[in-house]
Amino acid sequence: MSIITISRRLEWDAAHRIPGHEGACKAIHGHRYVAEIEVSGPQMDALGRIVDFGVIKTEVGGWIDRNFDHTAVFGRNDPEVAAIAELNEKMGRPVYWLDGAPTAEGLVAELARVIPELLAPHSIQLESIRLWETPNCWALWRRG
Numbered sequence: 001m002s003i004i005t006i007s008r009r010l011e012w013d014a015a016h017r018i019p020g021h022e023g024a025c026k027a028i029h030g031h032r033y034v035a036e037i038e039v040s041g042p043q044m045d046a047l048g049r050i051v052d053f054g055v056i057k058t059e060v061g062g063w064i065d066r067n068f069d070h071t072a073v074f075g076r077n078d079p080e081v082a083a084i085a086e087l088n089e090k091m092g093r094p095v096y097w098l099d100g101a102p103t104a105e106g107l108v109a110e111l112a113r114v115i116p117e118l119l120a121p122h123s124i125q126l127e128s129i130r131l132w133e134t135p136n137c138w139a140l141w142r143r144g
């Protein structure tokens with residue numbers, strides 16, 4: 001059985017750090033993150049689409065803009081980032097807190113937790129998320 005899926009690419013800028021990292025990643029630094037959001041649907045609409053690409057941009061891109069873009073994503077248990085969190089709060093870009101470490105794996109897991117409810121009103125299903133931390137490194141979440 002074959003299946004057709006579609007994917008929308010989304011990009012944003014954010015800082016993070018990996019507490020306890022062996023190298024430079026323990027310092028606060030930034031990335032141009034890229035996520036490829038792949039979805040499927042039960043049927044094509046009257047125009048021959050699973051869903052308009054713009055729906056993914058509006059729903060998922062909107063959430064990313066409000067929560068991840070131009071701020072930092074830190075682990076809740078990171079003891080070193082209170083001052084940055086306070087500063088970003090003051091600047092109107094509150095830090096986004098993860099329960100675990102803000103690795104590529106941690107971010108893709110958080111997106112996989114949040115996105116299904118954003119897509120539910122559009123009757124489409126999240127199939128995979130490929131989260132690029134750098135042009136050479138990604139983490140992949142897939143349904144199942």
Ligand SMILES: [Zn+2]
Pocket residue numbers: 016025029030031133
């Ligand atoms: Zn990094």
